């Protein structure tokens with residue numbers, strides 16, 4: 001076989017298909033179909049944006065945390081989310097896009113982030129419930145991504161998932177403390193659970209019948225389970241946790257199904273989901289405005305970093 005043969009479109013596609021079939025990783029230097037690259041860029045960018053925008057609802061409580069211990073934990077968590085955003089932007093850059101360009105798309109509302117972050121944090125209990133349910137749902141979504149077919153994304157997810165599990169536990173522990181406190185604290189936890197339960201279920205995306213790209217993403221080894229499979233797993237995981245906490249999940253249709261060996265549960269309000277995804281959620285405007293302002297305020301930092309890098313490379317060249 002000559003080198004030219006190895007690079008015919010058919011050969012390249014066959015090589016890619018064989019890698020996927022053998023459950024091996026595609027690396028940045030490897031040939032990949034354009035649609036695979038575009039899908040990954042969109043998904044990783046959306047994921048990175050979610051980590052960064054997700055800092056806002058929690059950052060809102062940093063100065064109002066009820067104790068130094070809770071503040072230190074929350075601060076560490078919010079910093080972790082910034083780190084997750086950075087790993088993910090770096091993973092996206094291996095596909096040939098630029099971080100700057102992705103940030104522009106986010107603040108111009110041309111790329112999305114998880115709809116969950118368009119809900120406001122109204123009470124301190126929301127911080128615990130976000131850790132428990134939102135980070136919990138994120139873990140259910142993200143653990144299978146550790147085996148994603150694209151190497152840099154899969155490797156970023158391994159570290160991210162370790163930190164997410166700390167996020168979930170700190171949330172649960174903080175709720176447990178409140179449930180062992182006063183009636184007012186218990187009511188606060190219940191009220192917060194009532195508001196976050198359904199939006200958490202929506203984090204898995206639309207029902208399988210309304211998710212046209214799922215099949216292709218699964219064939220490419222990007223996705224390992226369907227939205228409904230992951231949602232079911234999350235519900236089954238959350239029910240005993242809610243019982244141990246002593247909170248009621250706000251779904252009258254939620255019950256154990258002996259035949260299926262899984263819980264039956266109600267349908268999320270998909271019209272609300274579509275509204276929030278398309279920009280009409282309670283905090284969409286505020287989130288994007290805040291992100292845009294932070295980007296503008298940070299312009300001098302980027303300029304200074306660029307000038308410093310230029311100066312260093314000029315000095316290295318002069319020395320060489």
Ligand SMILES: [Fe+2]
Nearest residue numbers: 051080081084
């Ligand atoms: Fe995260």
Ligand SMILES: [Fe+2]
Nearest residue numbers: 081135164167
């Ligand atoms: Fe997290």
